[in-house]
Amino acid sequence: MDALKTIACLLYPNVMSLDVTGPLQVFASANVERQRQGLPAFYRLLVLGQQVGAVATSAGFQLLAEQSWREIDAARIDTLLIPGGPGQEAQCLNRELLAWLRTAEPQVRRLGSVCSGALILAAAGLLDGRRATTHWADADNLRRDYPDIEVLADCLHTYDPQDLHGNGHIFTSAGVTAGIDLALALIEADLGRVTALAVARRLVMFLRRPGGQAQFSALLTPEPSRVPRLAALLEWIPAHLSADLSLEALAAQAHMTPRTLSRVFVQELGMGPGRYVERIRLEAARHLLQDAQASIATVARLTGFAHPENLRRSFHKHLSVSPQEYAERFA
Incomplete structure (x- = not known):
């Protein structure tokens, strides 16, 4: 047989x-x-x-x-x-x-x-x-x-x-x-x-990323034609991650009221401004850790999380691993 x-x-x-x-x-x-x-x-x-x-x-x-x-x-x-x-x-x-x-x-x-x-x-x-x-x-x-x-x-x-x-x-x-x-x-x-x-x-692979681990996919800035009212703001955000990116600050930058900006975000991106900012900050932190460019504390500061604990919570929430675990696996 x-x-x-x-x-x-x-x-x-x-x-x-x-x-x-x-x-x-x-x-x-x-x-x-x-x-x-x-x-x-x-x-x-x-x-x-x-x-x-x-x-x-x-x-x-x-x-x-x-x-x-x-x-x-x-x-x-x-x-x-x-x-x-x-x-x-x-x-x-x-x-x-x-x-x-x-x-x-x-x-x-x-x-x-x-x-x-x-x-x-x-x-x-x-x-x-x-x-x-x-x-x-x-x-x-x-x-x-x-x-x-x-x-x-x-x-x-x-x-x-x-x-x-x-x-x-x-x-x-x-x-x-x-x-x-x-x-x-x-x-x-x-x-x-x-x-x-x-x-x-x-095969020079990480032995096993657990099946329940999140997909590490980039949240790329959409094409301007897809987000006509937000295009300029979405290009501005990644260059100012350590700045005040509260709803009020974003609304002022976009020349909209906070209520209007929230509505436009949901209409064009399917999520609110706060969630979008967190995901962009997380993506930036992920790349910094992956490239071994800075310590976790420095990464937290540069990407606007301010404190390593805030960075850790965001990593666990979206990627199901800690920043330290991510750095050890992918740096």
């Missing part, structure tokens, strides 16, 4: 290439580490497409689908991964694929998504009543279009092999590199922490 565990990843036009190759490379590296120890390979990697042949990715180059998902016996698959990318919208309307996923789900040991691939699982009805995450930019769409899903926008993945609610069978992960974190978690569940650590070291 073949003891290799088949890790299959879906391939479709305009898929995000790294959503496919990132996790698969992690599993391949686990095989390499075992072979270095004189042990047999544990995983077989398989790329599935609607038809056999080359498929164009969103990066412009092509990947090869080795077998059609229409023809494979799903019971042969141990773990099935659904990647994301711009092409996921068309796959959410691919009735044949969605029907196949519903048929395959009870036959595979594990079924997971990477990035916006969660929307494909949602379209198939496989996330109803479950907790799920996806890329931060797609979280609102997932929440709006699939109200039966508990969307966890600020976590890296929902895989938990010990979970009694089925998160060891169906799970999701956030943007691109979170799929790599997910693959490491799957390897640790299969082969133990020592092997997962060896793979992480070989």
Whole structure:
């Protein structure tokens, strides 16, 4: 009997290439580490497409689908991964694929998504009543279009092999590199922490960012055309983070009343001025810590948090780690 565990990843036009190759490379590296120890390979990697042949990715180059998902016996698959990318919208309307996923789900040991691939699982009805995450930019769409899903926008993945609610069978992960974190978690569940650590070291990765850790995504200044009444103010704020950025001060800078400014922020950004300022300050602090440019106390002062304790509270609130932990992991 073949003891290799088949890790299959879906391939479709305009898929995000790294959503496919990132996790698969992690599993391949686990095989390499075992072979270095004189042990047999544990995983077989398989790329599935609607038809056999080359498929164009969103990066412009092509990947090869080795077998059609229409023809494979799903019971042969141990773990099935659904990647994301711009092409996921068309796959959410691919009735044949969605029907196949519903048929395959009870036959595979594990079924997971990477990035916006969660929307494909949602379209198939496989996330109803479950907790799920996806890329931060797609979280609102997932929440709006699939109200039966508990969307966890600020976590890296929902895989938990010990979970009694089925998160060891169906799970999701956030943007691109979170799929790599997910693959490491799957390897640790299969082969133990020592092997997962060896793979992480070989790939020069942080061993395991906990699945519940927040997505570290930049809050970028929106295009001026999207925020016509706030464009000038939003360009001014990052250069004055240590200044008084109270509602009254911002309103004076924008030549609006505080009440009007609050209303415009909600209309154009979906959040109030205070929340926006905190997120911009947090993003600046994150980059300073990541670049090891200053102490935590100095970072707190430069970014307008004033005191390290205020910085710590904001990090825990939005990123689920302390500034010290963040600096140790990413500096």
